[in-house]
Amino acid sequence: xxxxxxxxxxxxxxxxxxxxxxxxxxxxxxxxxxxxxxxxxxxxxxxxxxxxxxxxxxxxxxxxxxxxxxxxxxxxxxxxxxxxxxxxxxxxxxxxxxxxxxxxxxxxxxxxxxxxxxxxxxxxxxxxxxxxxxxxxxxxxxxxxxxxxxxxxxxxxxxxxxxxxxxxxxxxxxxxxxxxxxxxxxxxxxxxxxxxxxxxxxxxxxxxxxxxxxxxxxxxxxxxxxxxxxxxxxxxxxxxxxxxxxxxxxxxxxxxxxxxxxxxxxxxxxxxxxxxxxxxxxxxxxxxxxxxxxxxxxxxxxxxxxxxxxxxxxxxxxxxxxxxxxxxxxxxxxxxxxxxxxxxxxxxxxxxxxxxxxxxxxxxxxxxxxxxxxxxxxxxxxxxxxxxxxxxxxxxxxxxxxxxxxxxxxxxxxxxxxxxxxxxxxxxxxxxxxxxxxxxxxxxxxxxxxxxxxxxxxxxxxxxxxxxxxxxxxxxxxxxxxxxxxxxxxxxxxxxxxxxxxxxxxxxxxxxxxxxxxxxxxxxxxxxxxxxxxxxxxxxxxxxxxxxxxxxxxxxxxxxxxxxxxxxxxxxxxxxxxxxxxxxxxxxxxxxxxxxxxxxxxxxxxxxxxxxxxxxxxxxxxxxxxxxxxxxxxxxxxxxxxxxxxxxxxxxxxxxxxxxxxxxxxxxxxxxxxxxxxxxxxxxxxxxxxxxxxxxxxxxxxxxxxxxxxx
Numbered sequence: 001x002x003x004x005x006x007x008x009x010x011x012x013x014x015x016x017x018x019x020x021x022x023x024x025x026x027x028x029x030x031x032x033x034x035x036x037x038x039x040x041x042x043x044x045x046x047x048x049x050x051x052x053x054x055x056x057x058x059x060x061x062x063x064x065x066x067x068x069x070x071x072x073x074x075x076x077x078x079x080x081x082x083x084x085x086x087x088x089x090x091x092x093x094x095x096x097x098x099x100x101x102x103x104x105x106x107x108x109x110x111x112x113x114x115x116x117x118x119x120x121x122x123x124x125x126x127x128x129x130x131x132x133x134x135x136x137x138x139x140x141x142x143x144x145x146x147x148x149x150x151x152x153x154x155x156x157x158x159x160x161x162x163x164x165x166x167x168x169x170x171x172x173x174x175x176x177x178x179x180x181x182x183x184x185x186x187x188x189x190x191x192x193x194x195x196x197x198x199x200x201x202x203x204x205x206x207x208x209x210x211x212x213x214x215x216x217x218x219x220x221x222x223x224x225x226x227x228x229x230x231x232x233x234x235x236x237x238x239x240x241x242x243x244x245x246x247x248x249x250x251x252x253x254x255x256x257x258x259x260x261x262x263x264x265x266x267x268x269x270x271x272x273x274x275x276x277x278x279x280x281x282x283x284x285x286x287x288x289x290x291x292x293x294x295x296x297x298x299x300x301x302x303x304x305x306x307x308x309x310x311x312x313x314x315x316x317x318x319x320x321x322x323x324x325x326x327x328x329x330x331x332x333x334x335x336x337x338x339x340x341x342x343x344x345x346x347x348x349x350x351x352x353x354x355x356x357x358x359x360x361x362x363x364x365x366x367x368x369x370x371x372x373x374x375x376x377x378x379x380x381x382x383x384x385x386x387x388x389x390x391x392x393x394x395x396x397x398x399x400x401x402x403x404x405x406x407x408x409x410x411x412x413x414x415x416x417x418x419x420x421x422x423x424x425x426x427x428x429x430x431x432x433x434x435x436x437x438x439x440x441x442x443x444x445x446x447x448x449x450x451x452x453x454x455x456x457x458x459x460x461x462x463x464x465x466x467x468x469x470x471x472x473x474x475x476x477x478x479x480x481x482x483x484x485x486x487x488x489x490x491x492x493x494x495x496x497x498x499x500x501x502x503x504x505x506x507x508x509x510x511x512x513x514x515x516x517x518x519x520x521x522x523x524x525x526x527x528x529x530x531x532x533x534x535x536x537x538x539x540x541x542x543x544x545x546x547x548x549x550x551x552x553x554x555x556x557x558x559x560x561x562x563x564x565x566x567x568x569x570x571x572x573x574x575x576x577x578x579x580x581x582x583x584x585x586x587x588x589x590x591x592x593x594x595x596x597x598x599x600x601x602x603x604x605x606x607x608x609x610x611x612x613x614x615x616x617x618x619x620x621x622x623x624x625x626x627x628x629x630x631x632x633x634x635x636x637x638x639x640x641x642x643x644x645x646x647x648x649x650x651x652x653x654x655x656x657x658x659x660x661x662x663x664x665x666x667x668x669x670x671x672x673x674x675x676x677x678x679x680x681x682x683x684x685x686x687x688x689x690x691x692x693x694x695x696x697x698x699x700x701x702x703x704x705x706x707x708x709x710x711x
Contacts, residue, residue, distance in 0.1 A: 246292030264551035529564035
């Protein structure tokens, strides 16, 4: 039987309408495409050739995948993808016109060639492949990788298959390469590496400053390997101009940090040459970061920016939100470089055991510093912990770890002291602290039983840290490493702060015996912190055992002292407002007197630090509280009727100043249920703040007199 040939007729519908089986009015563009805003893809196929075999399904899918990859790669390079959009629809035409709009295949191939830089080459050029390996699965680059994996499963014999895949570039890499402006560090325009190197201090000064870092501050932030750095340092002096700019930035950041320590501790340099100011060295660090294009550097970018931040923070006399913004930049860079993922969890990155272990140390230091800084400013943490799985570093000596090591040795026991041990131990306490902060910031308050359970976790964690890091008196050791002594003090302060933060919202609930445990825990922790303040103040005075270590009492530590002082002041204020109800037994009088003595001692310390605006604010609040308590005690002792103090149902003779202050707050009964600590948490971020009345805050937070007297 003879096969009847069908006549080749031009299609009556445009390609999009034919594909979707829609009615087409044969316009150009047709009404249907206009309604769907698809004018760019509206076109008509020529007469169909029904004698020629259609391409097999594998070829059709491969061709469309190739075009889709090219489209995404073009978007990645910041070029207009309009020419490629139409090619995503089903088309029977393949060849020089496949990209439409008259674009030649040679031009298209040139675009693909420009986009295409293999994975290994991209990694060698700027390290962007490592970034791409850590991006979210919803990002276009991950979609591109999925497309490539599908294409790889198609038949290899397809004539449309190609030997080179579209681009493996990281997102916006071309765009980033053309950008010279950094909103924090200004611009690299006009900078010269030779000019920056010429500003380097003499070799002897550099040696002394670097020695100070590795001897004093290194245990607090052990993010560099001393032996490796020593080798790189010697190579730098042999040929400074041939050293990468990012490594020179690292050098300047270390010098900046150590110079800041010298200035804060009042040390006399061993070298006859003057030590440049930390601020001047910091400027050179910024310039080298820009010259080294730190966002694309393969190594030392995160470490340098972190050290630059720490040095800036050490110079700051008060909390500063600008530093928090810079902290965000460090976190973002670390995440882009994949520090938040453990190298063992992501195969194929080419990270050696040595590099992986050092990355763990960097991430741990960054993680801890960010948590404390964010809390100090009363802001949420910027680290997405749910997306992080970097393991803790192993407890290894520096001799256990070296470049080229094929496998990490077993971690030493925590009872064995190493340079990284402090950071490891701190991580356990830090995890509980972050859990406490999350618990207290829930939008819906958690049941009180969870607070009690979390308190047990916090205390158990501290009880189980190695004995070498459990608190011992600062003045009782004269042969121990000062950094160990100060380290155990900071660990106890972090633990005590966790207790205060966990229980402070229940501090004013004295009328409810159910919360007595929280009140007692919060006050006991505050008392301990203020005792540590007195002790640290004594040993860091001129002639004291730790005078040259006073730089370690940073704004973070001072914030802990402030928090503890405000807790005691608030409790004294609440006690006075409750009047006779607050003094039911001799223990209440004893506690009241003890707290007053603690506040007086703290007031003397803060008064000696009057050069700081934060110190002046706290000193004023303490002085005001002391005066109020003194007047209250005088008024109470002058009372002629003892029954007035023993009968809660009778009117209490309260000093007039309390009545005047509390009259303004009679409508704020809900203050007893929630204390606005955000104000005190955020207040000290601006060194120029002078108008904040912390005395007013204490009275406000304590609640109205009429409400208190009825409890």
